[in-house]
Amino acid sequence: MAGTDKTKRNTQGGPAIVLVAPQLEENIGMAARAMANFGLVDLRLVNPREQFPSQRAINAATKAGVVVEQAKLFCSLEEAIADLSYVFAATARERDSHKPVCTPPQAMRTCHTLVKDNKKCGILFGCEKSGLLNEDISLADKIVTFPVNPACASLNLAQAVLLISYEWMRATIDNLEKPFFEVAPMQPAEKKSLFSLFTQLEQALGQRGYFRPEERKAVMVNNLRGVFTRPSFTEQELKLLRGVFSSLELFVPRQPR
């Protein structure tokens, strides 16, 4: 999906994304891109399987290569989260753990509150094959889980990062009901423009013997007007329709039926 706008949102200070033992460089890059899509920049890697820094990861991140380049590398999860105040463990499946569990929107609202209070927070993601280990989860404050279809519960790593990043952006948006961009509202035409369309159309149709039998004419006109009244046409659209009708009228009417 292409397209980039000039206006920048202030999205610094979001949660850290901590990938524990990620296996594939492409997933690191795709996770970075997903973060950048929703304004996150703090990527941390704990013992990635492949050499890092990685050109493949940077390539997979496309325009978010800088997030990969600035990723921090750690030898243990403890070091990776040492400066954070609150940590969520992301998992798709139930764990043998008594950690409290929350939904992504709940987790990101908590993060948003913490960040506004100048506290750092983060979300842990496990490796592609098996997710987080119980020993990783034991270091987290809460579990965050995704409402996946149980028949196909395994989320790709970068997809899981995307959902969290998306919920972060959602949590920071004041009014979720307002689209990200809006078209200029369409101004409905004045009724007189509509009425002159009716006149033109009804005359043209009358000339062609459309209104038959004669006693049905009033009903037929009402139905016709109903059709053209319903969509609240703009002046431009009415002009377009009149052009269409005029064009159709250019031909000599057929012999009335």
Place this chain on the structure above:
Amino acid sequence: MAGTDKTKRNTQGGPAIVLVAPQLEENIGMAARAMANFGLVDLRLVNPREQFPSQRAINAATKAGVVVEQAKLFCSLEEAIADLSYVFAATARERDSHKPVCTPPQAMRTCHTLVKDNKKCGILFGCEKSGLLNEDISLADKIVTFPVNPACASLNLAQAVLLISYEWMRATIDNLEKPFFEVAPMQPAEKKSLFSLFTQLEQALGQRGYFRPEERKAVMVNNLRGVFTRPSFTEQELKLLRGVFSSLELFVPRQPR
């Protein structure tokens, strides 16, 4: 992220995902996986660039290969959406169009309402390079856009499909504040268990000369009890703590300070 549960949700009848001229087979597979993660199954492809059916797409879908195998292939967008009643065009950037624009949650609430009324609906996604063409968008009822970071607005195709699929699942969940799974609620211990812990600990500490100076003892005890009262320990946890203290007591106390 690993893990699959047995319980199946009833998620049939969700919107169709229509990929218009997708370029990469891997993206088709990843999109199918994202759909399956959140219960969508109706994948439609309009003129994919590569040969289809595609083993690479099936492989990329991992456990959701069946969604790829059952995908329908079309030669035109008109054919692909002929049986749908309502169509959204997904785009990240503002278009030269007067179509109304909505957010993903708004779009998926609309779809949910339509589906409950036995109406079919769908979401159009354009190709990786350039997104939907204006001629594609002209066939849609509404535009749905993502609240992306304008500095990095280009969503990967499968990621865009994931967000829509996720919002579909969100729209079908009655109570979004309820996590997908929950741990058994922890039962706080009876106070007498806590008090016997206090007794054990305070005796052990007293023997070791912890409470100094003597006149501070009451305050120190209160502070100590405050620490162990706050987290609402369970019986099991108190038992564990008592074990810890007993173990520490096994050694002969050092010379009191």
